Amino acid sequence: MEQKKEMTDFAVVENRRVAETYVELVLRPVGKLAKVVPGQFAEVRVEGAEGVMLRRPISIHDIDTEANTLSLLVQIVGRGTRRLSQLASGERLNLVYPLGKGFSRPKSTASHILLVGGGAGIAPLYYLAKTLSREEVHITTLLGGRSEALIPARDKFMPLGEVCLTTDDGSAGVQGLVVDHPCFAEAYDMIYTCGPTPMMKAVARSAAARDMSCEVSLENLMACGLGACLCCVVDTDTGHQRVCKEGPVFDISGMTKWYELC
Amino acid sequence: MLEVAVHNLKLKNPVMTASGTFGYGEEFADFIDLEQLGGFVVKGTTGSHREGNPYPRMAETPSGMLNAVGLQNGGVGKFCTEVYPRIKHLHTNIIVNVSGHSIEEYCSVAEQIDSLEHIPAIELNISCPNVKQGGMTFGVDPDQAARVVSEVRRVYGKTLIVKLTPNVTHIAEIAKAVEGAGADSVSLINTVLGMAIDVERQRPCLSTITGGLSGPAVKPIAVRMVWQVAKAVKIPVIGLGGIASAADALEFLMAGARAIQVGTANFVNPRVTIDIIEGLNDYCHRHHIGDINDIIGII
Ligand SMILES: Cc1cc2nc3c(=O)[nH]c(=O)nc-3n(C[C@H](O)[C@H](O)[C@H](O)COP(=O)(O)OP(=O)(O)OC[C@H]3O[C@@H](n4cnc5c(N)ncnc54)[C@H](O)[C@@H]3O)c2cc1C
Ligand SMILES: Cc1cc2nc3c(=O)[nH]c(=O)nc-3n(C[C@H](O)[C@H](O)[C@H](O)COP(=O)(O)O)c2cc1C
Ligand code: FES
Numbered sequence: 001m002e003q004k005k006e007m008t009d010f011a012v013v014e015n016r017r018v019a020e021t022y023v024e025l026v027l028r029p030v031g032k033l034a035k036v037v038p039g040q041f042a043e044v045r046v047e048g049a050e051g052v053m054l055r056r057p058i059s060i061h062d063i064d065t066e067a068n069t070l071s072l073l074v075q076i077v078g079r080g081t082r083r084l085s086q087l088a089s090g091e092r093l094n095l096v097y098p099l100g101k102g103f104s105r106p107k108s109t110a111s112h113i114l115l116v117g118g119g120a121g122i123a124p125l126y127y128l129a130k131t132l133s134r135e136e137v138h139i140t141t142l143l144g145g146r147s148e149a150l151i152p153a154r155d156k157f158m159p160l161g162e163v164c165l166t167t168d169d170g171s172a173g174v175q176g177l178v179v180d181h182p183c184f185a186e187a188y189d190m191i192y193t194c195g196p197t198p199m200m201k202a203v204a205r206s207a208a209a210r211d212m213s214c215e216v217s218l219e220n221l222m223a224c225g226l227g228a229c230l231c232c233v234v235d236t237d238t239g240h241q242r243v244c245k246e247g248p249v250f251d252i253s254g255m256t257k258w259y260e261l262c
Numbered sequence: 263m264l265e266v267a268v269h270n271l272k273l274k275n276p277v278m279t280a281s282g283t284f285g286y287g288e289e290f291a292d293f294i295d296l297e298q299l300g301g302f303v304v305k306g307t308t309g310s311h312r313e314g315n316p317y318p319r320m321a322e323t324p325s326g327m328l329n330a331v332g333l334q335n336g337g338v339g340k341f342c343t344e345v346y347p348r349i350k351h352l353h354t355n356i357i358v359n360v361s362g363h364s365i366e367e368y369c370s371v372a373e374q375i376d377s378l379e380h381i382p383a384i385e386l387n388i389s390c391p392n393v394k395q396g397g398m399t400f401g402v403d404p405d406q407a408a409r410v411v412s413e414v415r416r417v418y419g420k421t422l423i424v425k426l427t428p429n430v431t432h433i434a435e436i437a438k439a440v441e442g443a444g445a446d447s448v449s450l451i452n453t454v455l456g457m458a459i460d461v462e463r464q465r466p467c468l469s470t471i472t473g474g475l476s477g478p479a480v481k482p483i484a485v486r487m488v489w490q491v492a493k494a495v496k497i498p499v500i501g502l503g504g505i506a507s508a509a510d511a512l513e514f515l516m517a518g519a520r521a522i523q524v525g526t527a528n529f530v531n532p533r534v535t536i537d538i539i540e541g542l543n544d545y546c547h548r549h550h551i552g553d554i555n556d557i558i559g560i561i
Contacts (some may be wrong), residue, residue, distance in 0.1 A: 005292040007532060045530070053477065054322050054529055096532060224319050224529040228285035229303075230331045231320035234561060240313055240334060 118195025389427030447498020508541020
């Protein structure tokens with residue numbers, strides 16, 4: 001059975017700035033939160049922003065079942081995300097969720113996994129890490145950004161395993177790209193990655209060359225988020241697939257065409 | 263109170279959904295009861311599988327969006343064997359949008375759909391601006407439009423709706439031509455040809471450079487064209503283009519549309535069709551209208 005999707009009003013519980021150009025929104029629904037698989041996303045209705053009509057796809061960053069809250073980690077890149085960053089506590093936000101196919105579980109709990117995140121792509125990895133840490137999976141997190149101030153949420157990963165950083169300017173961690181970090185060269189049972197497309201392709205190519213399992217989470221432009229409009233497709237080895245429905249998470253074994261094209 | 267008829271189709275209410283924006287209906291089943299709709303039009307269906315255009319296929323524009331999906335679909339065979347069995351039980355009018363490269367392809371798809379018991383009508387898409395061959399050439403020329411319609415008419419016995427493109431100078435002429443060729447109804451408008459440029463990247467937003475504009479931005483164009491066509495033909499007109507509320511739907515009905523379709527607005531609010539039906543009921547109560555047909559074409 002496929003998970004049921006819903007359209008629900010949430011109240012903003014908290015809006016806090018977590019890095020340069022990033023906010024974390026903590027939201028509480030009118031009723032009870034739906035069950036969410038890590039890697040799934042919501043289509044967020046942005047009201048009161050000029051020129052914004054379509055919903056904005058945003059990953060589910062965290063779920064707190066006890067507090068009945070859901071968090072979004074939003075990078076301010078344009079009109080819609082700027083408006084989201086200005087929401088005040090108590091304001092209402094309408095979400096369609098949970099959408100898409102999330103990350104798969106590692107084959108055994110004895111696994112050592114690597115999470116590779118960059119930019120807003122760090123968002124879904126936190127909920128994944130939190131979920132897997134309960135299953136005693138050994139987690140290494142590798143986060144990259146242009147500078148230290150542009151790596152959001154890194155402190156949250158600390159209690160869940162080692163955290164490695166890379167920055168373009170060397171302000172934190174190793175200077176360079178995520179694939180240049182020594183921890184990336186180690187062997188893992190599974191690599192999960194989400195971030196800028198060139199970063200994910202480099203990670204996927206390396207994982208494929210080393211015969212490691214790897215899942216990528218794509219962020220194509222979307223109109224409906226429901227699988228209805230076919231605007232969001234990615235060209236996979238088996239043809240066009242909908243990122244909002246067959247994805248956003250894809251196993252790289254069917255994506256050679258995608259990651260080999262730079 | 264809201265019942266309307268489009269040729270042989272009986273609709274519970276005038277609200278349908280537009281092809282390419284509603285998948286096969288199933289995508290919206292978590293949000294609405296599909297059987298409450300007057301009907302829904304499924305994705306554009308062609309003779310064989312089509313991959314469609316490369317990504318990127320969409321761009322948001324002021325009060326609207328451009329798309330260049332390019333008729334990606336699994337082909338009519340897959341529709342008949344895989345999709346149809348999943349949706350045929352629904353008690354509403356399921357209409358298949360039919361497209362093709364050639365008259366032969368249109369006819370072949372129409373013929374195969376004709377044999378499906380629970381599909382009471384097809385909507386012939388002679389107007390899609392995305393596909394390099396086919397589509398466009400038929401819908402912009404009255405003779406070409408009439409030719410494809412009369413050929414399809416020979417092989418298709420049920421309700422034949424012809425969907426018109428707005429990218430013409432005199433839409434009423436095209437409508438009259440397809441009426442003369444045997445169409446039972448016309449629907450309009452398809453998307454308006456448009457273009458957008460990403461100035462930061464100095465590139466077109468769409469892989470195909472140009473694409474189809476939809477959403478509230480096109481509504482006044484659509485209302486004007488529905489009004490012109492409704493005055494020119496006797497067959498029922500189905501109106502669409504930018505409808506997002508009951509008031510929008512009422513504009514089309516008053517301009518002469520017997521029924522309406524909702525497209526892009528489904529992306530913003532997946533329950534919008536139900537809201538529109540409720541809004542029409544409410545309007546009829548407030549204005550003491552016993553039969554929605556009483557306001558159709560009053561302008
Ligand atoms: C499945 C999925 C999950 C996502 N998760 C998150 C998340 O957790 N946090 C987050 O901050 N963002 C996430 N994004 C990206 C987010 O949807 C876009 O940044 C947002 O839609 C931009 O809206 P805007 O109105 O601010 O920008 P606009 O004003 O519409 O555009 C501003 C700029 O951003 C670019 N842009 C717009 N949409 C996207 C996109 N989908 N991907 C990349 N660039 C885009 C535009 O090309 C333009 O250059 C996700 C996208 C997808 C598809
Ligand atoms: C993503 C998308 C895909 C579409 N695909 C089709 C199609 O396959 N066949 C067709 O006849 N019209 C197609 N259309 C056009 C719509 O059915 C409709 O005519 C148009 O969008 C105007 O209505 P709207 O403003 O309510 O969306 C498509 C529109 C969109 C936005
Ligand atoms: S965004 Fe509409 S199908 Fe994916």
